[in-house]
Amino acid sequence: MKIGFDGKRVTQNFTGLGNYSRYVLKILAEYYPENQYTVFVSKANHNSSYFPEYPSIHFHFPKNQLIKNYWRSAGIVKDLRKEKIELFHGLSNEIPFGLKKAGIPSVVTIHDLIFYRYPKYYPFLDRKIYEFKVRYASEHADKIIAVSEQTKSDLINFFNVDESRIEVIYQNCDPIFMSEVSEQEKTRIRSAYNLPEEFLLNVGTIETRKNSLLIVKALKKLKANIHLVIIGKETLYTQVVKDFISNNNLMSRVHFLKNVSFQDLPGIYQQARIFIYPSEFEGFGIPVVEALSSGVPVIAAKGSCLEEAGGKGSIYVDPNDSDELADQINLVINNTKKRELMIRSGFEHIINFSNQKIADKLFKLYQNLI
Template sequence: MIIGLDAKRAIANHTGLGNYSRFMVDIMATYQEGHRYRLFIPKKKNNSSYEKLLKHANVRSELPHSSTMKRFSSLWRSFFIKKDLLKQGVQLYHGLSNELPIGIHKTGIKSVVTIHDLIFLRYPEYYHSIDRKIYNFKFRYACQVANRIVAISECTKRDIMHFYNIPESKIDVVYQGCGAQYSVMVSDEVKKQVREKYALPDRFILNVGSIETRKNLMLALKALKNVPEEIHLVAVGRRTAYVDELLEYARLNNLENRFHLIHDLPHVDLPAVYQLAELFVYPSRFEGFGIPIIEAMHSQLPVIAATGSCLEEAGGEHSLYVNPDDVQGMSDAINRVISDEELREEMVSEGNIYLRRFNEDVLADQMNKVYSKCFLSEKSPSIVPEDIQTVPYTYGKLVADNR
């Protein structure tokens, strides 16, 4: 079967949706090699991680051909790509990042869309109004016209059913794994170099992810006051305005020397940082899944995360969970883990067993079964929203702005 995939994020993004897209293409090309995979990208960009995907004999890139479509590549991806899908003989198209081309349901090509989260609907205060409108249009449309929907967690599945009134029978949950590099133990020499390079403390708690309000790093920082002074907090991630709030709290509470921020950390150094840590904390208020938890567990770290979304799915029953507003609960959980060696060993060993469900071959087989389901019925996937026929031209312009 010839499978087309929306690979914009795979070539353009180095984290998040990009990681997911590259991971899925790689495992499908490796473990379901009977298919041919066509990666549709709006334009070429330098990305070594993407280039590795093209080493698979059954994978190749597809770009817009005409000068007009090259110039308006975002419009090509959202509206005019259908002609190229048909020319390439694509039988199934997978929107890896929450959206599908407008009118895909009229081509005869089966379609699958992966929905990562609907946080913009559950927590609208974290998003600009125009972004919410665009996301809502694209996500809702994709859910309604797709033959199958892939949710990256049971939590996301519930939100798709709740916000878009999509029947459960149309949604499959397929998790994401993480790169193999996190399961490889880094040498002591490399660890020493990384520790010196980033001035990492001897003992520290680690957090990885964009440092923004929703990620709720303040909970861990406040909990640090009730943790032994030799324990520091290291946060690795993209800087936002929230950082200033964290630094001000650290200054007012004499935690400046125990709170360390690292921005723009190269991926090659991240496994060593994980393995140098004593504990991983992920107090986010809401996530679609929580890949850093999987990375930490592969790095043989015990995990403490927040309740309220999907993080229990990522961490399993032997990780610890606290309410995202419970400072004392976070302090107690941290102190319990760092002081109880037997508990740490149990969390790590049981975590390794739990991680088997995220093995690459398992996930590739699950995704292939989703693809097969698309061909079980020739019925139209669903009713197309009435307002699709009257999409304003400004939507196309906004798409071109990469929103």
């Protein structure tokens, strides 16, 4: 089987959508290596060194670099036909024009409709572009993959997509989070990043929707020996968080880390007392899966898909209630049995995200369309 993929996020994005794109390619190449996976990338300065261990993954670039935007949205179809691609998978909310006319079956992964639910967080023009792309893909793809039941529900309720055309297929986190880090390595990491002895952890872009201010407000109500480590790209919202920290004399207890090595991330997770993710809304919530895989209890926000990512053993709070969050943090920190139960439950829950299971679902979906 020859399957084509939109490679924009594969080579240019190193957070959520890019991680998903690379993850899909890796598990397909690992569990179904007999197929050919061609990644269509508009920028020719990237190459297959992203996947040297997977010979079934190939990269294809446009011959004319001057028209790469047109090529990605429409001109790519000519190359798909030339390469005899049997199915095309748009990995990040969009597909090119003209696939149906060319007789090429297509799948699109829709990650979330946050831009539609929370328009205040997006510039007007960006919002309209996102909506156009998602609506077009939802209407013209032969099958839609939603990364959560929440995203599936949003597609049905907001865009009137026929439920029968949507299949929920989760994603897993990188296997690096499932390996126990040695005590020697933990010591090195603790020293390298000047980590406190006992800390809560939050990972993700520091933006309004992610709601890290709620954790800082809760921290004020906790014992002084409990610290907070926040890892993520800073935005204008970060200053709001830092102003609250300064105004409430919490500077010594909140630690912002940037440019953390991906290889060091599991060692930081595994030293945290609790992972806290109070985001107002997510499409799935991979950091929650990373935390559970690292053996860390999770407290997340109610109201979106985080219950799917975190399972029944995690705790969920109102994303606007810092008192409730503080109470639940104290409960977990002061109750060893509760904490151990949450960790065990987390390990049981992440079986639902096994790479084999997800690869099987993807391949079966492809087979049914060809």
